[in-house]
Amino acid sequence: AAIGKGNYRHFMEKELHEHPAVIGDTLRQYVDPATRAVARPALPFDPATLPRLWLSGCGSAFLVCNTARYWFETLARLPVDCDVASELRYRDPPLTKGGAAMFVSQSGETADNLAAMKLLRAGGQSLVSVVNVPESTMARESDTTLMTVAGPEISVASTKAFTAQLSVMACLAINFARARGAIDAAEESRLTAALLEVPEHAAKLLDSSDEIEAVAADIRDARDVLYLGRGSMFPIALEGALKLKELSYIHAEGYAAGEMKHGPIALIDASVPVISLCPSGPLFEKTASNLQEAAARGGRIIAFTDEEGAPALRRFASRVVVLPKVDPFVAPILHAIPVQMLAYHVAVLKGTDVDQPRNLAKAVTVE
Ligand code: AGP
Numbered sequence: 584a585a586i587g588k589g590n591y592r593h594f595m596e597k598e599l600h601e602h603p604a605v606i607g608d609t610l611r612q613y614v615d616p617a618t619r620a621v622a623r624p625a626l627p628f629d630p631a632t633l634p635r636l637w638l639s640g641c642g643s644a645f646l647v648c649n650t651a652r653y654w655f656e657t658l659a660r661l662p663v664d665c666d667v668a669s670e671l672r673y674r675d676p677p678l679t680k681g682g683a684a685m686f687v688s689q690s691g692e693t694a695d696n697l698a699a700m701k702l703l704r705a706g707g708q709s710l711v712s713v714v715n716v717p718e719s720t721m722a723r724e725s726d727t728t729l730m731t732v733a734g735p736e737i738s739v740a741s742t743k744a745f746t747a748q749l750s751v752m753a754c755l756a757i758n759f760a761r762a763r764g765a766i767d768a769a770e771e772s773r774l775t776a777a778l779l780e781v782p783e784h785a786a787k788l789l790d791s792s793d794e795i796e797a798v799a800a801d802i803r804d805a806r807d808v809l810y811l812g813r814g815s816m817f818p819i820a821l822e823g824a825l826k827l828k829e830l831s832y833i834h835a836e837g838y839a840a841g842e843m844k845h846g847p848i849a850l851i852d853a854s855v856p857v858i859s860l861c862p863s864g865p866l867f868e869k870t871a872s873n874l875q876e877a878a879a880r881g882g883r884i885i886a887f888t889d890e891e892g893a894p895a896l897r898r899f900a901s902r903v904v905v906l907p908k909v910d911p912f913v914a915p916i917l918h919a920i921p922v923q924m925l926a927y928h929v930a931v932l933k934g935t936d937v938d939q940p941r942n943l944a945k946a947v948t949v950e
Pocket of ligand 1: 640641642643644687688689690691692693696739740741742826829945946947
């Protein structure tokens with residue numbers, strides 16, 4: 584049956600509102616709610632002894648890989664190599680037999696992924712794909728397929744598939760961490776509990792879009808927008824910038840907050856909004872001080888944080904958007920939602936073609 588927009592103006596708006604359900608449905612595939620343990624996924628390798636893991640994908644799916652790299656490294660103490668598939672396919676990296684690669688993709692048809700998979704396969708790596716379409720080519724070409732339960736995604740800009748992919752990768756990181764003896768059962772259940780709370784928080788965010796619409800009005804006439812984040816929030820800053828470019832055609836860049844002083848701070852003046860993803864947690868102070876430096880140079884700081892981070896940021900930010908306070912482990916999943924909503928609302932204000940941005944295709948099946 585044809586998929587409709589229901590009462591929404593665009594598929595993207597409908598799909599944004601599906602975040603809570605999709606995250607919940609995906610987590611239920613991997614976490615046993617009674618024991619709060621991650622069920623052992625069927626994999627072509629043993630995570631306990633895996634020497635290193637390749638992560639790859641394109642566009643937003645690559646940013647999921649980037650976020651997951653922080654999780655696999657910090658939680659599971661697993662060395663990870665992460666690159667966009669269009670580079671990986673030509674990097675020709677030295678490969679040691681017995682390694683493994685995971686490819687993340689909504690469509691499962693992305694040509695660059697398929698080419699990179701072929702290269703890694705020839706180098707003796709086992710292949711896992713994390714896809715949203717079970718009968719896709721990537722699923723067929725992999726040893727194991729792990730599913731996101733996002734349902735069909737029509738809007739060219741990926742939304743709910745992104746948080747579903749993050750949910751799968753978060754579960755895998757917890758499972759690998761247990762298998763490698765890096766965390767105990769108590770830590771596992773603390774982390775899964777944090778994950779299981781995300782759908783409820785996501786629903787609240789989606790219900791209160793007024794503030795995001797106000798930020799959208801603030802930045803709609805900007806020529807350039809900077810997005811900043813640190814640690815696992817850095818890839819979400821990149822996702823915010825990618826979505827804004829894709830949907831509103833405003834030039835946007837994502838930077839690691841600590842890199843500002845190495846160049847981009849030269850761009851700062853009152854006309855460049857600086858959107859920062861700055862939840863409370865171990866990296867908060869560092870990010871906040873980077874933002875303060877930008878504010879001191881006339882930068883217009885728009886900060887996404889939580890109630891714990893808000894007071895410090897209010898001293899110099901022109902706008903502070905307060906999100907629910909969550910464990911830093913799940914903060915990237917939650918923060919992805921308002922940055923996607925922001926890009927949506929800017930596109931609506933600018934009157935661009937939200938579901939079908941110019942020059943883009945939903946699945947990129949050519950090189
Ligand atoms: C995301 O909003 C983009 N439209 C794009 O970057 C997309 O994520 C990329 O082309 C990968 O597609 P895939 O997940 O189907 O492989």
